[in-house]
Amino acid sequence: MSTEYLGAPVYGIDKNTGNQAWLDSRLDAAVSLQDIHFIDDYKTDKFEMISRTAESLSDLGFYGNASEPDAISRDRRAPFDKDNPATKRLIDIVDGxxxxxxxxxxxxxxxxxxxxDVAQLPNGQMMTSDLREWLGNLYDGIGIRGRGAAVTRLAAEESMRHSEPIDxxxxxxxxAQPIFDALGSVRSNGASVPRVKMVDLSKPILELVDEVAAQSGLxxxxxxxxxxxLKRDRFDESVLGYxxxxxxxxxxxxxxxxxxGDQNEYDKVMERGSNMADAVTFLRNSYDLVKPGGMLLIGNMLDTHPQLGFTLNVVQWPHIQPRSVDQMIDIVGKSQIPVGSLDIYLPNDGDPGNAVYALYAIRKPDIGV
Ligand SMILES: C[S@@+](CC[C@H](N)C(=O)[O-])C[C@H]1O[C@@H](n2cnc3c(N)ncnc32)[C@H](O)[C@@H]1O
Structure with missing residues (x-):
């Protein structure tokens, strides 16, 4: 793999071992970069055709502007702009x-x-065969499922390192599909099933989580x-525990x-309001919840996402800030949290250069108690 991909020679991956570790001076901690290969069950023989079509739609850009940096700085809003010619064309060719x-x-x-494979979308509309193929073969789909599989694996491995159930x-x-899958996998291995607090702002989502937990005997x-x-203050200690x-x-x-910096423009993604946490503040707040020796796992879309233009300009997914591994290490450095080690994972279905997300597993130093 070209070292250029991750921005600096030190981040090159040795093709023979697949991994490389180094001491990053910004964190004063060992950092490793690892490929997680998974097989995607929903990729089909339409992959090439869908990739070519997505590329030609992404060339049409947003009203003719195919620039990714312009898309990131543009105020993309939900609902999407149906009149954008590339989006209109997508709607014409993909039923549903x-x-x-x-x-x-x-x-x-x-x-x-x-x-x-679901028969219906959550809004009650039918899943069409066209839409199934597109969600199965677009890199966004492969990336989300790959990142889910990696979260499942890391959560299950972390649970099974301990003989007692972890929090x-x-x-x-x-x-929370990846976490439910992790709990299922821990249970089927006969290991201690963790106790999980599932935190979200959306009431309907939490009702769904309760339903899934009950149905799966968890x-x-x-x-x-x-x-x-996303409040800037620390989380409520009495609820989540530090x-x-x-x-x-x-x-x-x-x-x-x-x-x-403050932000308040998360139309539909997050609660609107001022004085919300930025990445550095949110990282610090989340880290505070972790036990010494425990792991904080975060993720971010990579700026090398192979269909970034399609996601930003055609689907018009709003507010996304794709980041390189280097930018993410900078953010971790700025947060000044003590890092025992940082393991970076690139989930992909066979080609790490086409990874859509990177996951960052931050190990909190163990104080030895
Ligand atoms: C893109 S989804 C990610 C879901 C899940 N972690 C996954 O990877 O599949 C983002 C979630 O963040 C939740 N959310 C948005 N703003 C929030 C906030 N201010 N506080 C708590 N949850 C929030 C949304 O309700 C939504 O469920």
């Missing part, structure tokens, strides 16, 4: 896609991505918490946060 676009950027848009927190949990292990996790959780996961929210 408009019904899915209506769900973007809520957690409900992710549900049929995790499982394109876990999922921040901005959404429907009701005793799951507690739902309705909370705005320094108590062995595994805290906040995947699927970081890419909406600006590096620093």
């Amino acid at each position: 896609v408009e019904n899915w676009l209506e769900l973007v950027p809520t957690a409900a848009a992710l549900m049929p991505i995790y499982n394109p 876990m927190i999922s921040l901005a949990c959404g429907a 009701g005793d292990h799951v507690e739902t918490v309705r909370m705005n996790i 320094g108590q959780s062995g595994f805290v996961e906040a995947v699927g929210i970081f890419e909406y946060l600006k590096d620093l």
